[in-house]
Amino acid sequence: MNDSPRRKELTRQAAQLFVQEGFDRTTVRMLAQEMGIKSGSLFHHFRDKQEILAAVIEEGTENALSIARAALEECDSDPEARLHAMARAHLATLLTDRNAHVVALYEWRRLDGQARAHLSHLRDAYEALWETVIDEALAAGVIQGDRFLVSRFVMGALNWTVRWYDPEGERSPEDLARELIAMLMSPRA
């Protein structure tokens, strides 16, 4: 529809509700209330509920991608440091930011075919970034295994943290990232 700051803000608020309640259980009336408007007004900003979901997922994936890229640029080329940076960036968008990226991962199936086609290149770009960093680590021998499987196992371990991580607990997202990478590392040759 457009890209106004207003729409961005509404998208951000929608993301919060989608995480809390799930997309299916979030009604347009709940969304409107969160945004401080009436439900009828919502459709001035978005064509339908699907479009809100697509906006949230686009925002969440773009954000994750740009944060990951920025984190990699601050690294030198040490494969372990780059793995670590990716894991920290991923957990930051999932557990600290705690919104749009979670929706992108957990509500992807609720996108209709058209939105999915439009957004899959973004998701693919993010996953490709992970695979690149994992390839570097495999090539350097700091981890071992199959590139495809390792990347999916690592992303799975990270994505599932959403289900059990307690922000009030003692461990920080950074602790989690460090422990996960440590768990994967092969011994120094």
Add this chain to the structure above:
Amino acid sequence: MNDSPRRKELTRQAAQLFVQEGFDRTTVRMLAQEMGIKSGSLFHHFRDKQEILAAVIEEGTENALSIARAALEECDSDPEARLHAMARAHLATLLTDRNAHVVALYEWRRLDGQARAHLSHLRDAYEALWETVIDEALAAGVIQGDRFLVSRFVMGALNWTVRWYDPEGERSPEDLARELIAMLMSPRA
């Protein structure tokens, strides 16, 4: 309500739909059609839709628990073999059986408070089994790290396979289990 074979069969069919569509998007009419009855008749077997979900999740967790226990009994006490057995059992119930256990993991949040209270001991028992096996592996030094984090990372990597595993592809669930455990193993001292 009861434990008839009929109810078990209906529960099995409900599980399939819940995996395909998600709990929220599965209507009682879809459930009834899958079961070959009319929607009104459904409420003779289950008090409400919530009770169907609770039945599916109970069935899925009990099944996962008994399969994991059986797999462990076939092992000797080698910690690596036991880890491997747990991973294989877990993936078998998720990817081969492909039903109730998936619902238990992915629709837990949709349970109401009462059902959650009633079923959490089952889920805890299953997670405790995992933690025991991981403890043994930590004690033997075949893996390293924090017991709590390792078990959650491993379960996360396994649970997320549901999202990307292709049953028509070249890799079997057994392949996945083997690769995951290999990825975790520390070098022999």
Add this chain to the structure above:
DNA sequence: GTCTATAAAGAGATAGAC
């Protein structure tokens, strides 16, 4: 145990005034 019929509530979305 299953059916038909329907009640009651809630959903997404639209129209037109302001």
Add this chain to the structure above:
DNA sequence: GTCTATCTCTTTATAGAC
């Protein structure tokens, strides 16, 4: 850009006949 009002459809669940 937001409001009120409302349409239309779908949802879960119930009642009572068979």
